[in-house]
Amino acid sequence: MMKTKSFRISFYAAVLTMLIGILVLMGWFTHNDFLRSIVPGQVKMKFNAALGFLFSSIVLLIHYFEGNNKLRNLVSVLLSLIVSLIGLLTLIEYIFSYNLGIDEEAHKKGLANFLKTGKEPSWENQ
Helix, strand or coil: CCCCHHHHHHHHHHHHHHHHHHHHHHHHHHCCHHHHCCCCCCCCCCHHHHHHHHHHHHHHHHCCCCCCCHHHHHHHHHHHHHHHHHHHHHHHHHHHCCCCCHHHHHHHCCHHHHHHHCCCCCCCCC
């Protein structure tokens, strides 16, 4: 594996992207507005965008390690498809002014509810 300057920069950028995605998702699950925005006081990142950040950075990091493993390739393809699906669904939301409720569901049924009640979040209709 070549450790060129561009390799290191892209590797660190993928790790930073992953950390941002994780922090924003933690913000959604804990209802913490500070974590949901990259710059405090600015617009909050959407839940689906944070998932896209996380999954795409995982795909990038998978390809930084040598070897050709069928499981790694399968995970990479599946996560890439999920990121594409998230993007497509978000585009549909904007084009047709239809809210699929991805962000709202994560906000209502997240970790904060678990911490308050001690019960695992129910992903069924409430």
